[in-house]
Amino acid sequence: MNIADRRKRLQAPFHTAPCGGLGACWQRPWAARKLASMPELPEVETTRRGLERLIVGRTIETLVVREPRLRWRVPQSLPARLEGKRISSLGRRGKYLLINVTEGSLLVHLGMSGHLRFLAAPEALRVHDHVDVRLVGGGCVRFNDPRRFGSLHFAAHPERHRLLKDLGPEPLGEDFTVDYLAETSRGRRVAIKQHLMNSRVVVGVGNIYASEALFRAGVHPAHAAGRISRTRLERVVAGVRAVLEEAIGLGGTTLRDFVGGDGRPGYFKLELRVYDREGAACEQCGTPIRRTVQGQRASYYCPRCQR
Numbered sequence: 001m002n003i004a005d006r007r008k009r010l011q012a013p014f015h016t017a018p019c020g021g022l023g024a025c026w027q028r029p030w031a032a033r034k035l036a037s038m039p040e041l042p043e044v045e046t047t048r049r050g051l052e053r054l055i056v057g058r059t060i061e062t063l064v065v066r067e068p069r070l071r072w073r074v075p076q077s078l079p080a081r082l083e084g085k086r087i088s089s090l091g092r093r094g095k096y097l098l099i100n101v102t103e104g105s106l107l108v109h110l111g112m113s114g115h116l117r118f119l120a121a122p123e124a125l126r127v128h129d130h131v132d133v134r135l136v137g138g139g140c141v142r143f144n145d146p147r148r149f150g151s152l153h154f155a156a157h158p159e160r161h162r163l164l165k166d167l168g169p170e171p172l173g174e175d176f177t178v179d180y181l182a183e184t185s186r187g188r189r190v191a192i193k194q195h196l197m198n199s200r201v202v203v204g205v206g207n208i209y210a211s212e213a214l215f216r217a218g219v220h221p222a223h224a225a226g227r228i229s230r231t232r233l234e235r236v237v238a239g240v241r242a243v244l245e246e247a248i249g250l251g252g253t254t255l256r257d258f259v260g261g262d263g264r265p266g267y268f269k270l271e272l273r274v275y276d277r278e279g280a281a282c283e284q285c286g287t288p289i290r291r292t293v294q295g296q297r298a299s300y301y302c303p304r305c306q307r
C-alpha cells in the first residue's frame with residue numbers, strides 16, 4: 001500500500017457502509033465512538049477463546065479470498081497451504097491470532113477495524129466481508145475489515161516469522177516481570193507509556209490500556225522509564241496485567257453473542273478511568289483528567305494521582 005492510499009484509508013469514515021460489526025452503531029450512535037477504536041489484545045484474546053470451542057478439531061475445506069488487498073496482499077498460495085488441514089489449536093501472540101494446523105499457522109491480524117465471525121450456516125455477504133475460511137461439513141470463519149489494515153499470512157514456523165520474531169514477552173505471561181521491566185528500562189529516558197507501547201518491550205499494550213494501566217499504577221505517563229523505582233515498576237506490571245485481565249474477563253461475558261449476530265465479542269467494554277475523559281473528575285481524587293500528546297498519541301492522566 002502506498003502512502004497516499006494509506007492516508008485516504010485512514011481518513012475514511014468508519015460508518016460509510018452498513019457493514020457487519022459496525023451495524024449496531026446505526027441504531028446506537030452513542031456507541032459509535034467507542035466501537036471506532038482498534039481491536040487490541042483483549043479483543044483478540046476474546047476472539048481466540050470464542051473461536052476455539054467452535055473450530056479446533058475441524059478441517060479447513062477452502063479459503064475464499066474476495067479481496068486480497070489487505071495491509072499486505074494476501075498471497076495467492078494461501079488457500080492451497082490450508083486446504084484439507086486440520087485445525088489443531090488456536091494461539092495468540094500479541095495482537096496476532098494463530099490458527100494452528102500441523103504444518104504451520106495462519107496468522108491473522110485484525111488491523112484497525114477487522115473482526116472475525118463464525119457462521120454455522122451460510123449467510124448473505126455484508127460489505128467488507130473479505131475472506132472466508134470454510135470448514136469441511138459446514139461452517140465458516142468470516143473476516144470483515146472496512147479499512148483493510150488487517151492481514152493474513154501462512155507461517156510454517158510462526159515463532160520465526162518476520163512479524164513475530166522480534167516481539168517482546170506477553171504481558172500476561174510469566175516473562176513479563178518487574179525484573180524484566182526494570183532491566184529493559186535501565187538508563188532509558190523514554191517515557192514509560194511509550195516504553196510499554198513498544199512491542200519489542202512487551203506486546204499488545206495499546207494506547208488505551210497503557211493509559212489505564214499507568215493510572216492504576218499511579219505513575220505519570222511521561223515519567224522517564226529509567227527513573228522509576230522498582231516498587232513503582234512493580235505497580236506498573238500489576239496495572240498492565242489488571243487492565244488486560246479485566247477487559248478479557250468482560251469480553252468473556254459476551255462470548256455467547258459470538259456466533260452470528262454482530263460478531264464483536266468483548267469489544268471495548270472496559271470501564272475507562274482516564275482514557276478519553278479529559279476534563280472529567282478523577283474518580284479517586286476529583287481532579288480534572290488531563291490530556292497530553294506523546295509520540296503523536298493522546299495520553300490521559302490524573303495530575304494528582306499520577307506522578
Ligand SMILES: [Zn+2]
Pocket residue numbers: 282283284285286287302303304305306
Ligand atoms: Zn486523581
